[in-house]
Amino acid sequence: MAGVKRLANLLELSRGMGVDGVMILPGANMRYLLDFTVEVFERPAFLLAGFGLKPTLVVPRLDENRAVEAVGEFCEVVSYGDETGPWNLTEQLVSGLSGVLGIEGKTPYSFFKTVEGKAPSLQFTQIDSILWMMRVCKDSEEIDRHREASRILQEAMLRTLTELQPGMTERQVMFSFYKNSYELGAETPYCLVQSGPNAANPHLEPTLKTIHQNEAIVFDAALTHRGYYADITRTIVLGQPSETQQRLFNIVKQAQLDAIHTAGENVPAEALDRAARRRISEEGLGEYFIHRTGHGLGVEVHEEPYIREGNQTPLKPGMIFTVEPGIYLPGRLGIRLEDNIIVVESSVVNTTKLPKTLSLRETLV
Missing domain, CATH: 3.90.230.10 (Creatinase/methionine aminopeptidase superfamily)
Incomplete structure (x- = not known):
């Protein structure tokens, strides 16, 4: 399965640059890594991988079934409803992490600041160069x-x-x-x-x-x-x-x-x-x-x-x-x-x- 291999490759390359885990938002990079993405509109979604944990895909509840079908074999899919929103779930996932988290350069500032505020022991770095290196030559x-x-x-x-x-x-x-x-x-x-x-x-x-x-x-x-x-x-x-x-x-x-x-x-x-x-x-x-x-x-x-x-x-x-x-x-x-x-x-x-x-x-x- 391409998603398993690409995600493992990303984590290996990231570790070589001192990065302990990655957070990928919906869009081209998620599509490349998982062969799946979601339309976010006002509802956030993200992939969290590394830190020795099973990759986790956070999605709105209305995308849960589709996500499980697409990536459930190698990702933990967790969802949230409109009544609760994503941030309590996000805090549960990131608050206990420490080390360096790689993020995309296009990550919205408001999203980044929210995650940063919920993960005081994390440092952040951009991993665009790794993603481009992986994507530029097609299989x-x-x-x-x-x-x-x-x-x-x-x-x-x-x-x-x-x-x-x-x-x-x-x-x-x-x-x-x-x-x-x-x-x-x-x-x-x-x-x-x-x-x-x-x-x-x-x-x-x-x-x-x-x-x-x-x-x-x-x-x-x-x-x-x-x-x-x-x-x-x-x-x-x-x-x-x-x-x-x-x-x-x-x-x-x-x-x-x-x-x-x-x-x-x-x-x-x-x-x-x-x-x-x-x-x-x-x-x-x-x-x-x-x-x-x-x-x-x-x-x-x-x-x-x-x-x-x-x-x-x-x-x-x-x-x-x-x-x-x-x-x-x-x-x-x-x-x-x-x-x-x-x-x-x-x-x-x-x-x-x-x-x-x-x-x-x-x-x-």
Whole structure:
């Protein structure tokens, strides 16, 4: 069972840094360690492990049955009701502990201070570096989950593109993608649909803007399969691309190819960013490439390794990341392409097979 192994590995690595136990909150790290997480809303939950005790997962009562089913074989699951709240139970668990407790850097300050107040003999330290070290290189099961997420995502995107036509709004395209994704078995689909001048704003949420013939449309979509992400972007035109649209598209496409061809085992992450940026800069458009070239994929849609200048982390087998250069001309248009790459021994594999053409008609052939 992956959860048993990963939790044991975390505790072993933590002890090597003088940490006696760990407290993990719901989210990506809990998902990675337990293959399970909960939505907290206003009700806290946490995993407490180490100190020579059986790992304990504290959850609201309404999540108890699900938690027992998921992790009951190797974790003690304890719950609390709304009438009592979590803090008396938390005090029972931590008040007698002494030593060093490792916590995540994103732990809310109010939660941290409450636990600190109930555990006077504990010291606290951040263990993000250990968690990242564990998560950054995926095992075969994680890679399989990414591959299936990628397969579902590409099919959902193709189905959505076949439904795309002038007169639809960006939000209608978004809803179409969500419907197609869920019908294909996806979890947590998300997308950006940016047409015409909206595409010059890379993180603009889909609007009520109508999509017109001959506009460039950036379609950036992501989803998970069993907790693991795929994230793909295509730029397409309804109708005949203009010379400017085609020129910019070709530059971005070549920049992406340059970065992918640079990738390989032990290559620094920043080398890929430099390769993509060099191509775009040579065309006199460097100032319009306004973000990093990529990011890691796993239980989070953005995680290590970040493909950016200054990141000298060598690529290692099992790393999964995006390569997504772009050009954004304010008030006019944007172009971006995004593929997903897996590092294997002495090489890389591109899991994205979705056609890479600007014309929608050619994409759907």
